[in-house]
Amino acid sequence: MSLLSALSVSASGMAAQRVRSELLVENIANSETTRTAEGGPYRRKDAVFSSTPVPSAFSSLLDEQMGSSLMGVTVAGVSVDTREPDRRYMPGHPDADKDGYVAMPRMNPAEDMVDLMSATRGYQANVSAISSVKDMIQRSIDILR
Amino acid sequence: MIDGLTDSLEKYMDLLSARQKVVASNIANVDTPGYKTKDLNFQAEFQAASYLNNPLPVEVPDLPVKNDGNNVSLDREARLLAENNLRFTLASVLIRSDLATIKSAINEGKTSA
Amino acid sequence: MTGPITSINPIPNLAAIQPAGQSSEPGAFQSVLSGAIQTIESANQGATTAVQKFLTGENEELHTAALAVQKANLMFDLGLQVRNKVVDAYQQIMQMQM
Numbered sequence: 001m002s003l004l005s006a007l008s009v010s011a012s013g014m015a016a017q018r019v020r021s022e023l024l025v026e027n028i029a030n031s032e033t034t035r036t037a038e039g040g041p042y043r044r045k046d047a048v049f050s051s052t053p054v055p056s057a058f059s060s061l062l063d064e065q066m067g068s069s070l071m072g073v074t075v076a077g078v079s080v081d082t083r084e085p086d087r088r089y090m091p092g093h094p095d096a097d098k099d100g101y102v103a104m105p106r107m108n109p110a111e112d113m114v115d116l117m118s119a120t121r122g123y124q125a126n127v128s129a130i131s132s133v134k135d136m137i138q139r140s141i142d143i144l145r
Numbered sequence: 146m147i148d149g150l151t152d153s154l155e156k157y158m159d160l161l162s163a164r165q166k167v168v169a170s171n172i173a174n175v176d177t178p179g180y181k182t183k184d185l186n187f188q189a190e191f192q193a194a195s196y197l198n199n200p201l202p203v204e205v206p207d208l209p210v211k212n213d214g215n216n217v218s219l220d221r222e223a224r225l226l227a228e229n230n231l232r233f234t235l236a237s238v239l240i241r242s243d244l245a246t247i248k249s250a251i252n253e254g255k256t257s258a
Numbered sequence: 259m260t261g262p263i264t265s266i267n268p269i270p271n272l273a274a275i276q277p278a279g280q281s282s283e284p285g286a287f288q289s290v291l292s293g294a295i296q297t298i299e300s301a302n303q304g305a306t307t308a309v310q311k312f313l314t315g316e317n318e319e320l321h322t323a324a325l326a327v328q329k330a331n332l333m334f335d336l337g338l339q340v341r342n343k344v345v346d347a348y349q350q351i352m353q354m355q356m
Contacts, residue, residue, distance in 0.1 A: 003162045006169040013173025020176070049177040051170075071170045073177050122175045125219050129169045132230045136165060139237040140158075143244075150306045157313050188315055235320065239309060239327065246331055253342065 003140075005070055006133045008054045012072030013126035019075045020047040021119045027112045034095045034102060042105040044081040044112075049073050081106065151243055158236045160190055160200065165229045167202050172222050178213035181205075182221075298330075298337045305330035 023045045033042035054072035083106055091100030164185045174180040183202035190200045208216040308326040311317040 003166065006166040009166070009169045009173050013169075013175075016173070017176070049174070051174045051177045051180050070166055071174060071180075073173045118176070121219065122172075125172045125175065125223065128223065129172045129226055132226045133165060133169060135230055136162060136233045139234050143237055143241055145241075150309060153310060153313055192314060235324075236313075242327060242331060246334055249335070249338065253338070 003133055003137055005054060007130060009070050009072045010126045010129040010133065012054060012074060013129075014123055016047070016049055016073045016075050017119045017123040017126065020049075021116060021123070023047050023078065024112050024116045024119060027107060028109055028116070031105060031107050031109045031112075033105060034093075041085045041103045042107075043085070044105065044107045046079050046081075048076045048079050050076040151240060154236045154240050154243075156191065158233060158240075160185065160187060161229050161233045161236070163200050165226070165233075168222050168225045168229065171217050172219070172226075174215070175217045175219055175222075176215065178215055180215050180217065182208055182217050184225075294337060294340070298333050301326075301330040301333045 027044050030042040036042050050073070051071040052074050054070050085103040086106045087101040088104050089100055090096055090102045093102045096102050164187060167183050167185060171182050182205045184205045185200050185202055205216075208218055208221075210216045305323075305326040308317070308323040312320060312323040317323075
């Protein structure tokens with residue numbers, strides 16, 4: 001297993017952070033949505049990360065059996081917020097119920113903004129890792145020059 | 146010139162690239178709940194008489210744990226990324242210089258054969 | 259006029275020819291040469307040690323190892339060039355007509 005497999009690991013990190021960012025952006029955009037296809041207000045989504053061994057086209061059977069210690073990351077699933085939605089008193093709103101309350105998404109956009117910044121930072125760190133590993137591979141090739 | 150130094154340098158580069166792979170894993174898992182930072186015991190592996198092709202990573206003690214059980218510190222990983230890269234570059238340049246000296250001895254110092 | 263054959267005078271004894279290059283003290287050139295090789299070898303050894311120390315982390319200073327390696331390389335190159343010049347000079351002398 002060569003240094004090239006580290007590129008797969010960092011690529012998996014980038015993909016996972018990107019999925020997470022997409023979900024967070026969706027949350028922020030839908031922070032006031034009262035109507036969704038499933039009925040009811042928008043429910044906050046989050047990505048569930050899990051670390052998995054990284055398969056690679058070049059890895060040998062021996063590597064896989066020895067249990068590669070290189071752990072990439074995948075998005076194991078999307079967790080949807082199952083808490084009761086917020087109820088806000090807004091009589092006159094088209095979605096208000098008989099008491100004048102509207103079910104609003106239970107979300108804190110500030111929290112999602114901070115999570116988005118953290119996902120960006122994670123993404124950039126993975127990009128740095130790819131760049132650094134690529135540099136090291138280049139140095140190995142230079143020995144031949 | 147073809148002494149144990151080139152072998153040492155090759156072993157050094159092997160361990161550095163293994164360590165860089167572990168650092169890349171840590172960075173990819175910076176937001177995975179429950180993931181613990183891993184590292185190699187570099188000096189012990191380097192000075193061991195024989196080493197496995199896949200040195201085993203060990204867990205790093207004394208790192209602050211976040212709420213989701215993850216203890217990856219991006220600052221530490223970024224520092225290791227840069228340091229491993231620099232050491233690898235140095236080893237590569239030293240090996241090249243060793244080999245170039247031997248080559249010049251073969252060519253008897255003449256630029257045109 | 260012919261006369262009786264007289265005996266040939268014996269050739270005076272010449273000193274036995276000494277084998278070339280044999281003298282009672284070592285040639286100055288030989289000692290200079292081995293001294294130079296010794297210096298280059300010890301510089302190389304010093305560079306190897308410095309790099310080993312850096313790799314194992316004993317002496318953390320990178321510039322010490324880098325300087326030692328460069329010095330050893332330069333001394334080797336210098337020694338190589340001097341050797342080439344000496345060989346050229348020797349060949350020129352050998353080509354001189356006696």
